[in-house]
Amino acid sequence: MSDLKLPARSEDFSEWYNQVVLRADLADYAPVRGCMIVKPYGWSLWENIQAALDKRFKATGHVNAAFPLLIPKSFLEREKEHVEGFSPELAVVTVGGGETLEEPLVVRPTSETVIGYSYSRWIKSYRDLPVLINQWGSVVRWELRTKLFLRTAEFWWQEGHTAHAAYDEAEAETVQMLNIYADFAIREAAIPVIQGRKSESERFAGALRSYTIEAMMGDRKALQSGTSHNLGQNFAKAFNIQYLDRNNEMQYCWTTSWGLSTRFIGAIIMAHGDDQGLILPPKLAPHQVVVVPIFKNDAEQGPVMEVVGRLKAELAGADLRVKVDDREGLTPGFKYNDWELRGVPLRIEVGPKDVAKGTVALARRDRPGKEGKSFVPQEGVAGLVSQTLADIHQSLHDRALAFREAHTHDPKDYDEFKQAVEDGWAFSWWCGEHECEAQIKDDTRATTRCIPLDQPGGSGTCVRCGKPANEKAIFAKAY
Amino acid sequence: MSDLKLPARSEDFSEWYNQVVLRADLADYAPVRGCMIVKPYGWSLWENIQAALDKRFKATGHVNAAFPLLIPKSFLEREKEHVEGFSPELAVVTVGGGETLEEPLVVRPTSETVIGYSYSRWIKSYRDLPVLINQWGSVVRWELRTKLFLRTAEFWWQEGHTAHAAYDEAEAETVQMLNIYADFAIREAAIPVIQGRKSESERFAGALRSYTIEAMMGDRKALQSGTSHNLGQNFAKAFNIQYLDRNNEMQYCWTTSWGLSTRFIGAIIMAHGDDQGLILPPKLAPHQVVVVPIFKNDAEQGPVMEVVGRLKAELAGADLRVKVDDREGLTPGFKYNDWELRGVPLRIEVGPKDVAKGTVALARRDRPGKEGKSFVPQEGVAGLVSQTLADIHQSLHDRALAFREAHTHDPKDYDEFKQAVEDGWAFSWWCGEHECEAQIKDDTRATTRCIPLDQPGGSGTCVRCGKPANEKAIFAKAY
Numbered sequence: 001m002s003d004l005k006l007p008a009r010s011e012d013f014s015e016w017y018n019q020v021v022l023r024a025d026l027a028d029y030a031p032v033r034g035c036m037i038v039k040p041y042g043w044s045l046w047e048n049i050q051a052a053l054d055k056r057f058k059a060t061g062h063v064n065a066a067f068p069l070l071i072p073k074s075f076l077e078r079e080k081e082h083v084e085g086f087s088p089e090l091a092v093v094t095v096g097g098g099e100t101l102e103e104p105l106v107v108r109p110t111s112e113t114v115i116g117y118s119y120s121r122w123i124k125s126y127r128d129l130p131v132l133i134n135q136w137g138s139v140v141r142w143e144l145r146t147k148l149f150l151r152t153a154e155f156w157w158q159e160g161h162t163a164h165a166a167y168d169e170a171e172a173e174t175v176q177m178l179n180i181y182a183d184f185a186i187r188e189a190a191i192p193v194i195q196g197r198k199s200e201s202e203r204f205a206g207a208l209r210s211y212t213i214e215a216m217m218g219d220r221k222a223l224q225s226g227t228s229h230n231l232g233q234n235f236a237k238a239f240n241i242q243y244l245d246r247n248n249e250m251q252y253c254w255t256t257s258w259g260l261s262t263r264f265i266g267a268i269i270m271a272h273g274d275d276q277g278l279i280l281p282p283k284l285a286p287h288q289v290v291v292v293p294i295f296k297n298d299a300e301q302g303p304v305m306e307v308v309g310r311l312k313a314e315l316a317g318a319d320l321r322v323k324v325d326d327r328e329g330l331t332p333g334f335k336y337n338d339w340e341l342r343g344v345p346l347r348i349e350v351g352p353k354d355v356a357k358g359t360v361a362l363a364r365r366d367r368p369g370k371e372g373k374s375f376v377p378q379e380g381v382a383g384l385v386s387q388t389l390a391d392i393h394q395s396l397h398d399r400a401l402a403f404r405e406a407h408t409h410d411p412k413d414y415d416e417f418k419q420a421v422e423d424g425w426a427f428s429w430w431c432g433e434h435e436c437e438a439q440i441k442d443d444t445r446a447t448t449r450c451i452p453l454d455q456p457g458g459s460g461t462c463v464r465c466g467k468p469a470n471e472k473a474i475f476a477k478a479y
Numbered sequence: 480m481s482d483l484k485l486p487a488r489s490e491d492f493s494e495w496y497n498q499v500v501l502r503a504d505l506a507d508y509a510p511v512r513g514c515m516i517v518k519p520y521g522w523s524l525w526e527n528i529q530a531a532l533d534k535r536f537k538a539t540g541h542v543n544a545a546f547p548l549l550i551p552k553s554f555l556e557r558e559k560e561h562v563e564g565f566s567p568e569l570a571v572v573t574v575g576g577g578e579t580l581e582e583p584l585v586v587r588p589t590s591e592t593v594i595g596y597s598y599s600r601w602i603k604s605y606r607d608l609p610v611l612i613n614q615w616g617s618v619v620r621w622e623l624r625t626k627l628f629l630r631t632a633e634f635w636w637q638e639g640h641t642a643h644a645a646y647d648e649a650e651a652e653t654v655q656m657l658n659i660y661a662d663f664a665i666r667e668a669a670i671p672v673i674q675g676r677k678s679e680s681e682r683f684a685g686a687l688r689s690y691t692i693e694a695m696m697g698d699r700k701a702l703q704s705g706t707s708h709n710l711g712q713n714f715a716k717a718f719n720i721q722y723l724d725r726n727n728e729m730q731y732c733w734t735t736s737w738g739l740s741t742r743f744i745g746a747i748i749m750a751h752g753d754d755q756g757l758i759l760p761p762k763l764a765p766h767q768v769v770v771v772p773i774f775k776n777d778a779e780q781g782p783v784m785e786v787v788g789r790l791k792a793e794l795a796g797a798d799l800r801v802k803v804d805d806r807e808g809l810t811p812g813f814k815y816n817d818w819e820l821r822g823v824p825l826r827i828e829v830g831p832k833d834v835a836k837g838t839v840a841l842a843r844r845d846r847p848g849k850e851g852k853s854f855v856p857q858e859g860v861a862g863l864v865s866q867t868l869a870d871i872h873q874s875l876h877d878r879a880l881a882f883r884e885a886h887t888h889d890p891k892d893y894d895e896f897k898q899a900v901e902d903g904w905a906f907s908w909w910c911g912e913h914e915c916e917a918q919i920k921d922d923t924r925a926t927t928r929c930i931p932l933d934q935p936g937g938s939g940t941c942v943r944c945g946k947p948a949n950e951k952a953i954f955a956k957a958y
Contacts, residue, residue, distance in 0.1 A: 039544055
C-alpha cells in the first residue's frame with residue numbers, strides 16, 4: 001500500500017481495477033507472461049468462496065476428487081467442437097524426464113476429456129449412476145491479452161462433472177447448479193445475477209446447452225460469472241461412457257459440467273468497489289471487522305489496548321473474522337485509508353475518549369465519511385457488528401441491483417438499442433438467428449449475454465431484423 | 480469392490496497394497512503413465528488431512544496463497560544443488576498457444592524458485608518479516624517406477640515457504656513445522672513417528688539442513704512421511720531475497736520450506752491395514768461409522784429403518800461422520816466385508832432383534848470377529864460411539880508403536896546390524912561419514928533414515944567402521 005491516490009474509478013475504470021488488485025494485495029504478476037500469483041489476502045477471499053460453494057455442492061450430494069493435470073493431446077481431439085474450441089489455447093508438454101515424449105501431453109484447459117475417460121472405466125450399470133463429482137484446482141489456457149483475475153493463462157476454479165442415466169436428469173442437474181451459483185452470488189457476494197441460457201455461438205465447446213449467471217459491473221459491462229453445461233451425449237459418445245440399463249441394454253450416459261473460477265473475484269471488485277478501492281461483501285471478506293487503536297503516548301496505549309483486546313475476544317467469540325491493526329509507526333489515518341482500499345466492511349476505532357465514555361466508533365465501508373460513522377456502546381458490540389454486517393450485505397446487494405436496473409433498457413427500435421448498449425444492457429426481443437447476433441456485434445460490440453430463464457412471456461419482433469421473436473435476450477458489452 | 484479375496488498382507492505386501500488402494504476406491508491409474516486419479520473416497524481422506532494440517536498452520540500464523548504452476552526453466556538452474564536434484568525429473572512445456580516458446584517452462588516440481596522470485600519483489604524491510612506462506616496444490620516429477628500414493632509423477636501436497644531475518648528464526652520455524660507434522664501424525668493418524676535430521680546425502684536439493692518424520696510400515700520398511708528444510712541463505716542468494724535491517728543495511732533473508740503430501744495416505748494404508756484391507760484412523764476417516772440395516776422383508780424393513788434413521792440423526796448431531804449403507808440387492812455380509820476393506824473404524828448393525836430389544840451391535844474394525852463386537856443399548860449410543868472411536872485411535876497408535884519397538888534393534892556389531900535391517904530398523908552409533916553410509920547401503924540396501932532428535936547422549940563407536948561416533952542414526956530399508 002502506498003500513499004499514492006488511486007485513479008478515479010469513474011475516469012479510468014480499467015486502470016482503477018489494475019491498481020486496486022495490486023495495491024489491495026490481492027494478486028501479483030507471475031514471471032511467466034499471462035500467469036498470476038494469488039497473494040494471501042486474495043487467496044483468503046477465494047478460500048471463503050470455496051467454502052461457501054463446497055457446502056452447497058456437498059449438500060446436493062456431490063463429492064470432490066482429483067484428476068490429473070496432464071492429459072494426452074489426442075484426448076482433446078476426440079470431441080469435434082471441443083478440439084476446435086480449445087486447440088489454440090493449449091500449453092503442451094513435449095519433454096519428460098529429459099526425453100522427448102512419444103505423445104505430447106497438454107496441461108488441462110478443462111477436464112471433460114480425462115474425466116470422460118475415467119467415467120467410461122468406472123460406470124458399468126445404472127446402479128452406478130448418477131456420478132456427481134467436483135474438482136478444485138487450476139487450469140491453463142494460453143491467453144495473450146491478460147488481466148488479473150479476469151483473464152489469465154492459469155486460473156483457479158472448480159469444475160463439476162456429472163453423469164446420468166437420462167436426459168431429464170442431466171438437464172435438472174445443469175439447472176440446479178446454475179441456481180446454486182446464483183444463490184451463492186446473491187447471498188454470499190451480494191451480487192445480483194441474471195440466470196440465462198447462452199446463445200449457440202456463445203455456448204461451451206462440446207455442449208448441447210450452456211447456462212450462465214451474468215452480472216453487471218461498475219462500468220456497466222457484463223461479466224459471465226459462472227457457467228453450467230448440459231453436454232448431452234457428446235462426451236459420452238466420444239469417450240464411450242456407457243451403462244447397462246434395467247433392461248440389460250447398453251446406453252450412453254448424459255453428462256454435465258459446471259464451473260466457477262477466480263474470475264469471480266474480479267466480479268466482486270468491479271461490482272462493489274468505489275474510488276477508495278475495494279468493498280468486500282461481509283460474508284466473504286477475509287477480515288469482516290478491523291479494529292484500529294488510537295493513542296498518542298504510553299499512558300493512553302495501555303487502557304486503549306485493554307479495550308481493544310476485550311473487543312477482539314468478544315468479536316472472535318461471536319465467530320466474526322476480526323483483525324486488530326497494531327502496526328507501529330503508522331498513523332490511524334493511514335490505517336483507515338489502507339483498510340478502505342482493501343475493502344474491509346466495518347472498522348472500529350478505539351481512542352482514549354472512547355475508553356472514558358465506554359464507546360467505540362463504527363465506520364461502514366459502504367457509506368464513506370460521516371454518514372457511515374456512528375458512536376456506540378462497547379457493551380454488546382458483537383451483536384451490533386453482526387447486525388451491521390448483515391445491513392451492509394443487503395445494502396451492497398440493493399445498490400448493485402438498482403444500478404443494474406437503472407442501466408438495463410428495453411429499446412423500442414434498433415437506434416434506441418444502439419444507445420442502450422452504449423449505456424448498459426439491452427433486454428430485447430431477438431429472433432434467435434446467429435446472423436442477427438453477429439450483425440449486432442459488428443455494429444455495436446455488444447454480444448448476447450444470455451436468454452434469461454425469467455421471460456416476460458408472449459412474443460415480439462426482433463430488435464434488429466423485425467422478424468417474429470419468442471424470447472428476449474440480454475445484449476451488452478462484456479469482459 | 481469385488482468378491483475376490485485380497486492377497487494376504489503377510490505373503491505379498493506390495494500386491495496387497497496395490498489391491499487395497501484400487502478396491503477400497505482410494506485411487507486409480509490415469510491415462511498418462513505414472514499419474515494418478517484420487518477418487519472421491521481417497522480425496523475425502525485427503526480433505527480431512529488437509530483440514531487437520533491447515534488448522535495447525537493457521538494457528539501458528541501461516542497464511543495460504545497460490546503461486547503459478549509454470550516456472551521458467553532458467554529459474555531451476557539458479558541454485559546449484561537444486562538444479563542437479565530436479566533436472567532429471569522435469570516435465571517441460573515447449574509449446575504455448577500453438578507457438579514454440581522462446582524459453583521453455585517447467586511444470587513445478589516444487590516451488591522454492593518461483594516463490595523466491597516473488598519474495599525478492601515483496602520483501603523490502605525487516606518490517607515485512609517473517610513471511611509465513613503455505614500453498615496447497617500438486618507438483619510433477621517425472622517418475623518411471625511408480626506406485627499409487629507412494630511415488631507418482633503428479634502428487635498433491637502442501638508446501639510451506641517462509642522467510643526470516645535471522646538464522647535462529649529460520650531454524651526455529653523448521654523445527655516447529657517438523658513438530659507440527661509429528662503432532663499431526665500421532666494425534667490424527669495414530670501413526671507414531673521419529674523426528675530426526677537427514678544425513679547430508681539424503682538432504683533436500685538446496686537445503687542447509689533437512690528434517691523428517693519417519694514411520695515404520697507393516698512390512699517393517701521406513702516411510703519418510705513429511706519433511707522440513709532449513710534452506711539457509713541458498714535461495715535468498717540465488718533469487719536476491721534481501722531486506723533492509725534496523726540499521727538500514729541490506730541483508731539476505733533466511734528461508735525454509737516444508738511439505739507433506741498424498742504419500743501420507745500410503746503411510747496410513749501401510750501402518751494400520753490388515754488382511755481384510757484398510758483400517759482408517761477415526762479422526763481422518765471419511766466415514767467414522769457405517770450403519771448396516773438388516774431385514775428380510777417389508778414388515779421388518781419399516782421398524783429397522785426407523786431405528787436406523789434415528790441413530791443417523793443422533794450420530795450426525797454429535798458431529799460424527801456417519802454413513803448408512805442402504806444399498807439394495809446386497810447381503811449384510813457383503814456390506815460388512817466391503818466396509819472392512821474400506822477401513823471404516825466402526826460398524827453398527829441394526830436388525831429386527833435389535834429393534835425388539837432396543838439394542839444395536841457395534842463392531843470395531845481394529846478387532847476382527849467376535850472380540851471386537853458388542854451389543855449395546857440404542858439409548859445414548861452417540862456417546863459410546865465417540866468413546867469407542869477414541870479407544871480405536873489409541874489402540875491403533877499403541878499397536879503401531881509396539882510393532883515399531885519390537886522391530887527396532889540396537890545391534891552390537893555389523894553382523895547383528897545386517898540381521899537387524901533384515902528384520903526392521905537398526906538404531907546405531909554412526910561416525911557420520913558418507914563413505915560408511917554408502918557402504919552400508921551397498922551391503923544391506925538399508926539407508927540412513929534420520930538422526931533422531933531424541934538421542935541417548937554420550938558417545939559410542941560406529942556400527943560399521945568402529946570409529947568414534949557422537950550420534951545414533953536409524954538405518955532401514957525404505958520406500
